Amino acid sequence: MMATRPTDSELARIMLGGDIDAFAELYRRRQHDVYRFALHMTGVPDVAEDVTQEVFMVFMSDDNKFDETKGSVNSFLLGIARNYVLRRLRKDRPFVAIEDAIGEMPTGEIGAGESLTRSLAIESMRQAVLSLPAHYREAVVLCDLQELSYVEAAEVLGCAIGTIRSRLSRGRTMLIAKMRSARPEVTATPELESTRCFA
Amino acid sequence: MNCQKFESVVNDIAREQIIDAAARAEALRHGEDCSSCAERLADERTVTTDLREFAASTDSSGAPARVEANLLAAFSQRSEVRRQKSDSASPSPVVLVPVSQRRYWAAAIAAGLFLIFGFATIVWRGAGLERFGKAAPGAEAGPAFAITLGLPDDLSPPEIQKDPGPTTARRKPALKHTVPSSTNPLSDIAANTEIATDFLPMSYGSTANLQDGGQMVRVELPRSAMASFGFPVNMDRANEKVKADVLLGVDGLAHAIRFVR
Numbered sequence: 085m086m087a088t089r090p091t092d093s094e095l096a097r098i099m100l101g102g103d104i105d106a107f108a109e110l111y112r113r114r115q116h117d118v119y120r121f122a123l124h125m126t127g128v129p130d131v132a133e134d135v136t137q138e139v140f141m142v143f144m145s146d147d148n149k150f151d152e153t154k155g156s157v158n159s160f161l162l163g164i165a166r167n168y169v170l171r172r173l174r175k176d177r178p179f180v181a182i183e184d185a186i187g188e189m190p191t192g193e194i195g196a197g198e199s200l201t202r203s204l205a206i207e208s209m210r211q212a213v214l215s216l217p218a219h220y221r222e223a224v225v226l227c228d229l230q231e232l233s234y235v236e237a238a239e240v241l242g243c244a245i246g247t248i249r250s251r252l253s254r255g256r257t258m259l260i261a262k263m264r265s266a267r268p269e270v271t272a273t274p275e276l277e278s279t280r281c282f283a
Numbered sequence: 284m285n286c287q288k289f290e291s292v293v294n295d296i297a298r299e300q301i302i303d304a305a306a307r308a309e310a311l312r313h314g315e316d317c318s319s320c321a322e323r324l325a326d327e328r329t330v331t332t333d334l335r336e337f338a339a340s341t342d343s344s345g346a347p348a349r350v351e352a353n354l355l356a357a358f359s360q361r362s363e364v365r366r367q368k369s370d371s372a373s374p375s376p377v378v379l380v381p382v383s384q385r386r387y388w389a390a391a392i393a394a395g396l397f398l399i400f401g402f403a404t405i406v407w408r409g410a411g412l413e414r415f416g417k418a419a420p421g422a423e424a425g426p427a428f429a430i431t432l433g434l435p436d437d438l439s440p441p442e443i444q445k446d447p448g449p450t451t452a453r454r455k456p457a458l459k460h461t462v463p464s465s466t467n468p469l470s471d472i473a474a475n476t477e478i479a480t481d482f483l484p485m486s487y488g489s490t491a492n493l494q495d496g497g498q499m500v501r502v503e504l505p506r507s508a509m510a511s512f513g514f515p516v517n518m519d520r521a522n523e524k525v526k527a528d529v530l531l532g533v534d535g536l537a538h539a540i541r542f543v544r
Contacts, residue, residue, distance in 0.1 A: 102362045108355060116345045123344060136346040140354050144361060202336065209337040228298070228331070229338040253294050260326045263333065 092157035096143075096150055111140055114158055117230060118165045124225040125169045127214045131176075135168045159239035162230075166222060166240060173218060212262040220255030227252050284313040289320045297327030482530060482539040483512050497532045501543075509542060
């Protein structure tokens with residue numbers, strides 16, 4: 085007979101009783117979501133790492149206000165991550181340029197066998213997402229990149245489902261416009277290189 | 284379906300979300316007829332594809348192993364601290380009183396203290412008035428506060444400092460020369476046939492304080508001190524001593540004086 089896997093809420097209860105194994109299990113389950121959210125929002129792996137650590141430090145502390153009746157553990161963790169990310173964005177806004185952030189992205193994540201066009205498209209999309217205003221970006225990241233439902237995204241952001249829908253729609257519309265403007269640059273790059281070759 | 288309604292569902296169609304089948308079919312039919320909406324749907328699908336590719340490129344990303352190690356170490360440390368706290372706690376269980384009950388008890392204690400303080404004030408003031416009332420019938424011509432005070436049975440003057448100036452008698456050290464009060468000082472005064480002036484108020488202090496009681500002190504002053512109260516003084520005898528009763532309030536200050544012969 086197979087043992088049933090404990091839910092996140094059950095693990096959280098056990099963890100708050102001081103069980104380190106429960107905490108480790110919960111961390112391994114949810115750290116990817118937290119890290120990726122922070123990475124997509126900031127574009128900087130170091131910041132994503134810091135945010136992940138801070139989120140779980142808060143979660144293990146006595147000030148942990150998790151209430152399973154109000155939402156899932158994942159939504160709670162992402163909500164904390166969102167607060168930390170916004171704080172970092174406000175703090176680092178004058179200093180972090182998008183180009184720098186892109187330069188710090190792990191290039192190995194893009195498969196070596198992928199075509200250059202696909203890589204460029206992904207890079208363009210990354211730039212476009214990072215250039216969105218924060219409140220549209222978080223809706224796009226949660227619903228499209230993290231594939232959360234509208235309800236879960238609303239729990240994370242603490243707003244109504246209709247607000248999530250409208251922000252997502254507006255964010256995607258902005259992405260379309262940015263990607264349209266980015267496409268000619270992609271096609272123009274080889275011409276520019278050939279011009280240099282002639283020169 | 285018009286373009287506005289199409290706009291409201293195009294996002295869900297492109298993201299392949301679960302929507303009403305009839306609305307979906309209607310929107311797709313509209314897209315076949317309307318070129319701008321068809322273009323919009325194509326753009327939305329392209330963005331969806333690009334976003335999914337972008338998401339897939341970061342699927343395997345996660346926090347480095349050192350973050351987990353740090354967190355596990357921090358968790359162990361916190362658990363240890365909690366355990367130590369629980370061990371050092373007193374064996375009797377700590378009863379956490381809800382905030383609402385804490386407020387109730389705080390209010391009750393404050394009300395109790397207020398009542399006790401008010402009762403003590405009433406009793407204290409009542410005792411002062413009672414003392415005043417007992418002494419009042421035998422009062423002489425001097426001020427009322429004089430009869431609230433006791434005088435020594437033999438009216439022998441207390442020892443005083445060798446060179447008491449006028450200010451010395453008014454100061455607090457004069458309390459050192461106090462004498463026990465008699466039970467019926469007025470009869471003693473009559474028996475000893477002393478002649479005294481009326482009480483003369485000092486230039487400072489408030490007579491209101493005298494209602495709370497006080498003390499009479501017999502002192503000797505240079506005769507020249509009488510001059511400062513308007514009495515004629517023979518300057519040839521200015522250095523001679525003259526007896527005086529100084530009325531000290533509960534605050535330790537001299538409030539009145541009378542000269543005795």
